[in-house]
Amino acid sequence: MKVVVLDEALGRVALWRRAGDSVALANGAFDLLHVGHVRYLAGARALADRLVVAVNSDASTRRLKGDGRPVIPQAERAELVAALACTDLVVVFDEPDVRGVIRALRPDVHVKGTDYTPESVPERDEVLAYGGRVAVAGDPKDHSTSSLVTRLGGRSR
Numbered sequence: 001m002k003v004v005v006l007d008e009a010l011g012r013v014a015l016w017r018r019a020g021d022s023v024a025l026a027n028g029a030f031d032l033l034h035v036g037h038v039r040y041l042a043g044a045r046a047l048a049d050r051l052v053v054a055v056n057s058d059a060s061t062r063r064l065k066g067d068g069r070p071v072i073p074q075a076e077r078a079e080l081v082a083a084l085a086c087t088d089l090v091v092v093f094d095e096p097d098v099r100g101v102i103r104a105l106r107p108d109v110h111v112k113g114t115d116y117t118p119e120s121v122p123e124r125d126e127v128l129a130y131g132g133r134v135a136v137a138g139d140p141k142d143h144s145t146s147s148l149v150t151r152l153g154g155r156s157r
Helices: 006-018 035-045 058-065 074-082 099-105 124-129 145-151
Strands: 023-028 050-056 089-093 109-112 133-136
Touching: 006 023, 006 050, 006 089, 006 099, 023 035, 023 099, 035 050, 035 109, 050 058, 050 074, 074 089, 089 099, 099 124, 124 133
Parallel strands: 023 050, 023 109, 050 089, 109 133
Antiparallel strands: none
16 A cells, blocks of 8 residues: 555655665645646656655645645545555645654655755755755646646636
């Protein structure tokens, strides 16, 4: 099973590290999975041997994106992300940001999408504090769930 709680992810990451694998962490809401998400996650996986994806919970997504979001419930979003070949593990997190997951897993590289630069990643200091690195992956931010929701006739933030 690829969708696990954080404690299970800790155990698997420890096994991978003992085997010599490096670990990348990517995160996001992944509401209405689209090609931009796929390219971001594939790019993140290319930066390490293993990829863990932290998916915002429904409550966390609502706090970030507003009422009406997410469109897809967290269990289904996590399952969709887990179905991607580039993804090794998925954890759902409820916090306002991914710092708690970073503290727990201590990924070798924390990867954000191209709407960031390595210098603007909000969790940058957290990652650098233990010797990890920060990277950006994916294609230009030409795709978004918000634009899909708008095109489908809904309201989005």
